[in-house]
Amino acid sequence: MIETKTIKVDNYQTLELIHKSERTLVYRGINLENGQSVVVKLMGNEYPSFNELVQFRNQYAIAKNLNIKGIVKPYSFLRYNNGYALIMEDIGAISLVEYQRQLSISVEQLIEIALQLAEILHHLHQNQIIHKDIKPANILIHPETQEVKLIDFSISSLLPKETQSLQTPNVLEGTLAYISPEQTGRMNRGIDYRSDFYSLGVTFYELLTGKRPFESEDPLELVHAHIAKTPPTIPKTQVPTPLANIVMKLMAKNAEQRYQSALGLKYDLEKCRVEYEETGKIEPFALGERDLCDRFLLPEKLYGREKEVQTLLNAFERIASPKLPIPPTPFEKGEGEKGEEQK
Known part of the structure; x- marks a missing residue:
């Protein structure tokens, strides 16, 4: 793991460690050129894997193009040792x-x-x-x-x-x-x-x-x-x-x-x-009255096959419960190949 000491990345310097996990270290820092407060996020692994590098870069690639008030804006993405450093705005949160x-x-x-x-x-x-x-x-x-x-x-x-x-x-x-x-x-x-x-x-x-x-x-x-x-x-x-x-x-x-x-x-x-x-209280009401999907989605649920699904469930129950009698097969009923030919 990278040591939690004062770190300098380009023209940014870390001041204090505010979050530490297995994958990342997050510092509150400062831009040495203009004194602006920033957040510096570093990779926690000294020798990150390719997948870790891709994921770390992904957060910058996605967030930099978003003009959304509710996300933290990234300022820059820099090389640091064997990995990267992500510089973001500091809102004091x-x-x-x-x-x-x-x-x-x-x-x-x-x-x-x-x-x-x-x-x-x-x-x-x-x-x-x-x-x-x-x-x-x-x-x-x-x-x-x-x-x-x-x-x-x-x-x-x-x-x-x-x-x-x-x-x-x-x-x-x-x-x-x-x-x-x-x-x-x-x-x-x-x-x-x-x-x-x-x-x-x-x-x-x-x-x-x-x-x-x-x-x-x-x-x-x-x-x-x-x-x-x-x-x-x-x-x-x-x-x-x-x-x-x-x-x-x-x-x-x-x-x-x-x-x-x-x-x-x-x-x-x-x-x-x-x-x-x-x-000071909330009376019960019907949920989702204004909940309308704004895009076309194909439901991933089986419709119109209730009979077939029930047949499969019944067969599973018979196999899972040996006490239940197993009904005779079509061949035992005399409805095998001969029966089919007669039909």
Whole structure:
């Protein structure tokens, strides 16, 4: 790992380490030419792999062309030792992880944060970008202004849709605790912008309850939970029911059951905010009334094959339950080749 000492990159100098992970080191720094405060992000591995280099460069390549208020703007991308250094604007913000560690997030604050994130995702998705790694650590908030920004586009995709191949949980793209079922590569379906809604739902769930919906040290158990398990119900004593329902809708296993647009999500959150500000509570209402998909998507669900699907399920049940009698085959009934010839 690179030492956490004062580092000089071109005309930038680091001042203090503000975040450290296995893959990256993030410093608050200064531009020595004009005194401007910046954030310097370095690669954590002294000898990064080709894939690490590509991902690190990807966050600059995507973010530099985006004119979106809700993302941190990159200034420059420089060579540093065997890797790269990314220089970004410094807005004086901290991650939601750090913010929640210092202060508890109220329902009113959560709604405001959620509204800003819905707006950011709307602009990203309009630009055909799937973030693919939404989590509290990648969301910044200014402690005083409460302004929210989204960071880290290292594994983001510029494609409207992509396919995730089957891989071991240890090498999956994204953070395992927050990835959508389709990102696991075990759902036989593509990844599109609605994958971000699932990760956003997991993030909201954690901010509201203080813990993630699924927690395990076993990667395969986490993958199974995302695909097949229903998250524990959010207590009504902690969160108004409509807000909890929004979170659960975001975390639907099938993309077709989630929100189909960030604007649809924003509309429901606006209703929650107005009513909570006026009355201090939120009455139940139908979700998704203004949730309209703005693009053509072919559903990855089998329609019109209920009879055939049920036949397959019945056959599976018979094989899985040896106590159930196995019906005779067509040959045992005398309906084999002879029967077919007679027909």
